[in-house]
Amino acid sequence: MDIESFIKFCEEKGFFYNSEEIYGGKTGFYDYGSLGKILELKFENLWRNFFLKLYPNFWEIEPSEVMKDVVFKASGHLELFNDPITECKNGHRFRADKLIEETLKIKVEGLSIKEINEIIREKKMLCPICKSELSEVRLFNLMVPAMIGPEQDLFLLLEDYLKSGKIDKEELLESYRRFKENRYFLRPETAQGAYVNFPIEIIINRYKLPLGLAIIGKAYRNEISPRNALIRMREFKQAELQIFFVSNEFDELYERVKDKEINVLLVRDRERGNDFIKVKLRDLEGYLPKFYLYFMYKIQQFYLDVLRIPKDRFRFYELSEKEKAFYNMYHFDVEVYLDSLGWIEVGGIHFRAIKLRREDLERIGDRELREKILEIFGDKEEVIVGYDLWKHLIYSKNTNFIVNINNRKVLPIELELSFGVDRNIFSILWVLYDERSGILKLPPYLAPIEVAVFPLLESKDKHVEKAREIFEELRLSFIVYYDDSGSIGKRYRRQDSIGTPFCITIDERTFEDNTVTIRYRDTKEQIRIKVSDIKEFLKKELNIYFLEDIVRN
Ligand SMILES: [Zn+2]
Incomplete structure (x- = not known):
């Protein structure tokens, strides 16, 4: 499908549309419509339920979107972004x-x-x-x-x-x-909120590392040429997790998954012309740190097993020395393949760290601060520290950035898992919409409408009455759509196109044995179940308890 028809499809169905459309729209800004907002909320919740569960000390915070310029002097954005x-x-x-x-x-x-x-x-x-x-x-x-x-x-x-x-x-x-x-700025990334709050959160969380601070929220960039709807906007949403730790805390978790494969395109393999190669994590040991490999695998699981992106449409793309963001020691993009647009960056895994030598400290004028920082060296000549924590420590002179772990002073390293929420929504819709069959194959737990209820014949009062009754019964627990206009085939197709996984139909037999048909979206299979069992059926089909197993393994 070409991008124009896809965007038109999304606008017509109410997933997203140009902001302030009645005044001609505004470039680089999009609104989520009634269905898109539910999809976005469900995506965010899946993200939370997956990434925040990866380790016991991972939390979500909500910092302000407006920040003083000193934050961006420290982070380097004012000079380099x-x-x-x-x-x-x-x-x-x-x-x-x-x-x-x-x-x-x-x-x-x-x-x-x-x-x-x-x-x-x-x-x-x-x-x-x-x-x-x-x-x-x-x-x-x-x-x-x-x-x-x-x-x-x-x-x-x-x-x-x-x-x-x-x-x-x-x-x-x-x-x-x-x-x-x-000067104040709207934040260009959510990440800084986690770094500036680290000295507070590390105390609240009783000096426990690893500490994870997630932020889901808006970020703003004055894009010169916004394009492709949700792909490049001036106001967009990020879901980011900053993980602060010392060095090998995730090695044990890595050992459990090291024989798994990931799709990856390394800089050295770009010439070969492949989109990616499948590599066992253990074969990349030495090239990438174990913690990095572990989180790469977890990210891939999120895309393949949770969002159900087809395997051959997902890869990690390594950025070269020149291409990497200035604060990254290791930098891979997370990419999803969209026909006619190609590989699109939907996230990234960033090791934001720098190597610090003793002689680097000579530039620090404040003697007290310098002495404090020297403590993190112990007897070493150089240490690796989190880039942003380091910068904010220097700018703010707040020594709570330095943490005492087992009688050792450390300035934690940072691993950032970063995702563009809107780009992910766009990609999910694009990849899972099957134009040929007209079915949006969202996993049931992502579907904006969870179940639709129809009377078989709109002309029969008792069908309509019973269908309305079931709709009223369900709608307080589920997201339900009632539809009695047009032929039953047309009603099914309408729901298929917005991803509704189940349709319930009330027919003559309902009045004989109190059962309804439930139709599965992808297989078109129909089963009959008792009216009194509908809620249990839906709870089971829409649940996300399966995430437990994916997080654990
Ligand atoms: Zn011109």
């Missing part, structure tokens, strides 16, 4: 790297501005919309500023000036200084 931008004289703006990738079909991730400029000049690339020349590429920071506090002053003063032409220069400068020193 940029995209290359180019524009034509008519004001059409593009992300230069994506434009090259799309027009020339070559990968340019990791190239410098200079190299990107050279490609544009050499290949004589023009604006794809109006065919005029493209400007020199410059860097554009992707964070969305939030207007809070002093920022308002500055803009009011500017407005005064524009109206009256008069200006108090001192006042303006003072306002500008406050504005510069006190």
Whole structure:
């Protein structure tokens, strides 16, 4: 299916649609509709029930979406979170790297501005919309500023000036200084909320490591060219789990799964032209740390066994030295294959860590802080520490980042499991919708409508009456849809297309033996069960207790 028809399908069914459609929509923003919101909630709950259960000390927190600029000075986002931008004289703006990738079909991730400029000049690339020349590429920071506090002053003063032409220069400068020193941003990733709260959460959780802090929530990026509906938006939702630990706490769990295979494309195998190769975890030992391999396997399980993404549509994609995000020591994308779009990044597994040498500490002016940090070295010359914890420790000088574990001082390392909620919703819908049969093959526990109830004949009052009665009985416990319009075949097809796993029909026999038919979506098999057994049947079919076994093994 092509992307336009797929998006149209999702809009018509009420999964998602362009935000503020009646005013022409707004670029890069989408709304979940009545069905999409349930799907999203169910996805989030599955995610929670899976990832937070992987270890006893994993918790979810909800930090603010608005953060002070010092957070992003520390994290490096203010300086480094940029995209290359180019524009034509008519004001059409593009992300230069994506434009090259799309027009020339070559990968340019990791190239410098200079190299990107050279490609544009050499290949004589023009604006794809109006065919005029493209400007020199410059860097554009992707964070969305939030207007809070002093920022308002500055803009009011500017407005005064524009109206009256008069200006108090001192006042303006003072306002500008406050504005510069006190900027706020909407968070570009949820992760920072977990890092800045680590010193608080480690005390609340009584200094126990590993500690996991998950955040599910919105993040904002000033994307230059948003596209493909939920794939690249300016406001999106992430589900991220930050795991703080010392070194080998997950080795025992790894031992249990080391003979399992994962789908992976390593940098060194890219040339071979395969989408991925299947590798046993143990064969990657040494190349990747055991904890990393363990969580890779768990992520794959989540996609294959929980979301039921077909095996050949899932892989881990290794990023090269050049392509990796600046804070990552190991960096694999989690990808799902969507026909006509190709492999799409839906998540990532990031070892956010840096190597610290004793001599690095000489730059730290604060002697007290330096002494404290020296304690984490023990008798070693270098240590590996979590990138973000390190940065926030230096910026905040809050020494609670350093934890005492068995009489040893440590600055924990960080493993981030990161997922784009909307991209996952989009991919699930795309992959599980079978255009040929018109069936959306969602696992029952993900279906927005859990069961539909029909009278066989809408013209027969007693059918309608009984169906309504059963609908009323079920709807307080389940998400139920009642439908009595159109032929029964049409009603089935409508439910198939939105993924409803079961349809209940009331017919003549219902009045003889108090039974109904239940039709299974994928097999079209029909069984008869007693009206009094319907609730038990649904509870069993929709439950997610099977997750226990997947989490454990
Ligand atoms: Zn143009």
